[in-house]
Amino acid sequence: MVSGTGASEATAGGGMSPSAANAARAVLERHVAQGYSPGMVALIGRGAQADVLAVGRQSLQTPDPMRRDSIFRIASMTKPITAAVAMMLTEEGKLHLDEPVERLLPELANRRVLKRLDGPLDDTVPARRPITVEDLLAFRCGMGLILERPDSYPIQRRIRELGIVGFGPPDPASPLHPDEWMKRLGTLPLMAQPGERWMYNTGSYILGVLLARAAGQPLPDLLRERLFDPLGMKDTAFWVPSQNRSRLVSAYVPTEHGIELYESAASSAWSKPPAFPDAAAGLVSTADDFFAFSRFMLDGGMAGGRRLLSQASVKTMTTNRLTPAQRAGGTPILDAGRGWGLGMSVVVEKGTEGLPAGAFGWNGGLGTTWVADPQSGQSTLLLTNTMFASPVLPTVHQEFLRTVWVARS
Numbered sequence: 001m002v003s004g005t006g007a008s009e010a011t012a013g014g015g016m017s018p019s020a021a022n023a024a025r026a027v028l029e030r031h032v033a034q035g036y037s038p039g040m041v042a043l044i045g046r047g048a049q050a051d052v053l054a055v056g057r058q059s060l061q062t063p064d065p066m067r068r069d070s071i072f073r074i075a076s077m078t079k080p081i082t083a084a085v086a087m088m089l090t091e092e093g094k095l096h097l098d099e100p101v102e103r104l105l106p107e108l109a110n111r112r113v114l115k116r117l118d119g120p121l122d123d124t125v126p127a128r129r130p131i132t133v134e135d136l137l138a139f140r141c142g143m144g145l146i147l148e149r150p151d152s153y154p155i156q157r158r159i160r161e162l163g164i165v166g167f168g169p170p171d172p173a174s175p176l177h178p179d180e181w182m183k184r185l186g187t188l189p190l191m192a193q194p195g196e197r198w199m200y201n202t203g204s205y206i207l208g209v210l211l212a213r214a215a216g217q218p219l220p221d222l223l224r225e226r227l228f229d230p231l232g233m234k235d236t237a238f239w240v241p242s243q244n245r246s247r248l249v250s251a252y253v254p255t256e257h258g259i260e261l262y263e264s265a266a267s268s269a270w271s272k273p274p275a276f277p278d279a280a281a282g283l284v285s286t287a288d289d290f291f292a293f294s295r296f297m298l299d300g301g302m303a304g305g306r307r308l309l310s311q312a313s314v315k316t317m318t319t320n321r322l323t324p325a326q327r328a329g330g331t332p333i334l335d336a337g338r339g340w341g342l343g344m345s346v347v348v349e350k351g352t353e354g355l356p357a358g359a360f361g362w363n364g365g366l367g368t369t370w371v372a373d374p375q376s377g378q379s380t381l382l383l384t385n386t387m388f389a390s391p392v393l394p395t396v397h398q399e400f401l402r403t404v405w406v407a408r409s
Contacts, residue, residue, distance in 0.1 A: 024403045025053055028382075031396040032056040035258055037367065037386040039066030039249070040396075043287040044404055045379045050291055058385075059250035059265060068287060071235055071248045072383045073270060075170055075281040075364030079204045080317075081236075081293060082279040083137055083343020085226050086211055087313040090133070094214045097137070100130035104213045105206070107186030113142060114189050118153045124189045131194045136203040136210065137342035138321045142190035143206075144199025145333075147391065155191065162187070166205035169365065169387075170281035172238070172274040178209045178219075181276055198322055198330040198340060201280055208279025219277040231296055231303050233289040238277050239270050240284055248284070251366055252386045259386055262366075281364070287381050294372045294379035297360070317342040318360040318374070333391045353398055354405035363388070369397045371405075380404050 021044075028040045032055050039056025054066040089095045102109035111127035127142070135141040145167055151157050159167050162184045165174045176184070185206070192199060212219045220238050228236050240248045248268060252259040263269065270284055296302070297318070301309030320339030322330070327339050327348070334340065337349040347359040361371040367384035382400050 020404065021051060024400060025055070027396065027399045027403050028053065028055050031399075036254070036394075036396055037252065037259065037384040039070075039385060041066060041068065041070055041072075041287045041381075041383045042400065043291055043379070043381040045291050045294070046377050048295070050288075050379075052287060058247075060252075060259075061250065061261070061264065064246070066249070067247060069235065069247055070383075071240055071244060071284050071286055072368060072385075073170070073251060073364070073366045074283050074285045074290065074368050074383075075366040076201070077285070077290065077362055077364040077368055077370055078279065078281050078283040080297075080344040080362055080370075081223065081227060081283065082204055082207055082211070083317055084293075084297070084309060085223055086133070086137060086207060087317060087342070088226055088309055089211060089214050091310060091313060095133050095210070097134040098132055100132055101136065101206070101210055102130055104210055105182060107182045108206075111142070111194070112189045113193050114155065114191055117146070117155070117191055121154050121158060121189060127190060128193050129195065133207075133210070134321075134342070135194050136207040139198050139200055139203045139340060140195050140321075140326070141203045141206065142192045142194045142196070142199070143185075143188070143202040144191065145201045146191070147333075155188065158188065164188075165276065165278065166202045166280065170278050171269070172276075172278065172282060173269040174274070174276050177275050178212060178277070182206075182209050198326045198334070200330070200333050204280030204343065205278065208277060211279070212277075219279060220273070227293070227296075227308070230306065230308055231289075231292040233285065233292055236283055236285040236289045238282050238284075239273050240268065242271075245271065247286075249385050254386055254389045262387060281366075287383055290370060290381055291379055294361075294370065294381070298372050298374055298377055298379065317344065318346055318358075320346045320348050335393065353401040355401065356405070363393060363397070369393070369401070371401065 038060045042053045044051045052068050054068050056066050058064045058066055112124035113127050115123045131141045164184050165171045208219050215222045248265040250264045251262040253262040300311040301314050318341050322339045338345045339348045344360050344362045347355045347357050359373040363369045366387045369382045371380045
């Protein structure tokens with residue numbers, strides 16, 4: 001792919017035709033020109049080769065052009081990474097998908113469950129069974145994001161009073177360490193019976209604490225040793241060191257008057273190690289780093305000729321685990337045609353974006369999208385500066401995916 005608006009570094013060989021590449025570039029340039037986001041980086045890869053396009057700038061406040069190695073807050077694209085390391089620990093016998101989490105998380109033993117999501121916190125019944133490791137990965141642990149206005153329900157107000165992250169956007173400035181976070185979380189009733197409903201986000205936060213305890217080491221060290229170092233993901237971490245900060249993009253939020261600064265690169269909360277390493281949405285990464293992870297998944301757990309994860313575990317992660325009713329209850333976060341595997345979405349039925357059945361991946365609410373297709377071996381990434389305004393995938397992401405995937409249909 002050749003450059004568009006702003007600077008670009010590109011390599012050829014990702015498998016796109018010139019006409020498809022031009023169409024994809026036109027989508028990005030149009031949305032940058034219209035002011036949706038200062039800049040974007042897109043990657044379309046197959047095998048070890050990738051077409052990469054960087055358009056626009058890293059920030060509205062500086063002239064720095066977007067770069068191939070610009071660093072983005074990938075938010076919920078953290079979840080698949082965490083899930084992959086969880087499966088590594090299951091293969092080693094340190095965890096089991098069907099075991100109750102209370103062995104390592106005693107704070108979650110003897111759960112009570114709200115009779116009604118909007119009801120008082122003391123109006124509960126006993127949980128019918130314990131929360132399992134698979135419940136955390138499949139987002140059926142009985143806790144998650146409530147798609148209502150903040151403070152609408154008593155449990156939302158209590159979460160705010162406790163200062164617990166995990167029920168909204170990532171917050172690397174949270175002062176709570178993992179043990180204190182778990183202690184406070186354990187005072188809450190569940191919002192649904194374990195295994196009953198798909199509820200987004202919180203399961204991965206809990207999973208991060210579980211993994212650190214199972215491995216006997218801090219989560220950042222665990223992810224680096226098991227995945228980032230073997231895959232060469234040198235810029236993926238929970239924070240950005242000073243020598244790399246010039247590559248961190250600023251983040252923006254859409255408003256009715258255009259975009260407004262959400263967080264500048266110069267004063268980013270991602271500039272130091274967090275007290276609570278957020279296994280759901282806390283990572284930063286680059287297009288090439290995440291492409292390495294995508295290739296690892298498409299290669300069935302192989303990296304550089306070395307097996308890090310079994311093909312069976314990859315298959316388990318990328319197979320829908322939800323019933324039709326659970327999928328329907330997950331809308332609009334799970335859009336039409338998608339189910340959920342372990343830590344990521346799975347395309348069950350071909351949708352309007354042209355994504356083929358069997359494709360997997362996920363989005364990051366601060367502006368990122370990833371799709372991988374095992375049938376064609378293709379990876380697609382779109383990284384932008386601008387967060388999603390709602391659970392529905394923003395127009396530029398939808399158009400980009402349609403352009404890339406419908407062209408392959």
